[in-house]
Amino acid sequence: MFATGLDWAAWAVAVPLVGALLAGLLPRLGPVLGLVFSLLTALAVAGAVMAVWHEGPVRAGLGGWDVPLGIALSLDGLAALMLAMTAVVGLAVSIYALGYLHSSQTRGKFWTLWLWLWASMNALFLSGDVFNIYVTLELVGLAAVALTALSGGAAALGAAMRYLLVSLLGSLAYLMGVALLYGGYGVLDLAALGAAMEPDKVSRLAAVLMTVGLLMKTALFPLHVWLPPAHGSAPAPVSAVLSALVVKASFYLILRLWLDVFPALTVPGFELFMGALGAGALLWGSVLALRAARLKQVVAYSTVAQLGYLFLVFPLMAVTPGAWQAVVFFALAHACAKATVFLAAGSLQQAAGHDRLAQLGAVMRKEPVTVFAFGIAGASLVGLPLTGGFIAKWLLVDAALQGHAWGWASLVLAGGLLAGGYVFRVLGHAFGRGPVDPDHRPVPAVMVWSTLVLALVSVALGFAGAASLELLALHGGQT
Known part of the structure; x- marks a missing residue:
């Protein structure tokens, strides 16, 4: 029996790591191992979240070694919510992949890389020092690049190489910042750095390098050029x-x-600059999504747009300090909705044999459950009532209005209208007239229903805003 949240959190890293190892050694059992270890990982995450809820934030050195000799692990409300977000989406993706992947060779590689990626992300959320964060960030990047190239072909390999180069450049910038901080303060622990931080030139240079490196990995406009090819292919x-x-x-x-x-x-001016980048992402990504000719391109460019909301955290925090909680809830709602639309797009592409938007109408009429799931998730992206996206955007607008930041509130509303444009542009093809596609390939039921369940989760989040904000209030650092 595990006594603390960190015990559960350690299992949330160890379980998928063991699963990745076994899936690599026993590729034929990859789907079974993947599903079993996905369920076990989700259970470990649930234990960690409940422990934080009841016991509060906890922080300790790995293996009983105290900081600065030991590697610090930190579990608070923010980390717990990110772990939960990853578990919900990860479990749905694992179930969906059982029906999507057909090649035995691809299946074996997928489960190894996916469980490795999941373990790395969980470790990243729990890391309490800047160098360990770098290590986990690299593990996440390498697994993500390998997964991008999994389908093979020139387009996928080219997109993966571009992703790799940008990821490595971002990691290098981040590591240079870490080196500057260690040279200046002699510690790597987040809490110790926060307590010792002085606004001198070296510290500011380190902050710039680390932030720019992470912005490249986040694909914030105008550093987003790698994202649509990688996510779309x-x-x-x-x-x-x-x-x-x-x-x-x-x-x-x-x-x-x-x-x-x-x-x-x-x-x-820092908050205004970051907010301007977020606004640029929101507007430019939406325009490209409205113009895209392929379904997966629409969804990929919509990711560029929706990421812009996240960076409104800086100007909103300047006028309403607690606004970061609204942005984190938006990230949670967006994760469920965006995973759903990508899974639905994959089902439609598999059913039609292509993702050319103008020619998907007949297939969409043959896949009503998938289209319904796409519509629910799309409504969340738009911010329509009874969805998590509505609550998230309401919280963003409320934070802006509390600080009399009318411009940022208007931008959130304008982003919702633009999202409505590209979401309803896709759904409109399902209601057109025309014959049924004779080349329609039935989609496995496990893909259809896992997509729908995840879409319903994005609706359930519309009723979970208060609980999520209570969990975020258990943040272990400065607010």
């Missing part, structure tokens, strides 16, 4: 994981650093 389960989870990991680090380590380094 990857297999559907991989696209869902990349857009819903992987880019959130680097955003989580940006938020954690500026909440707990760098708040003393803020200079006038």
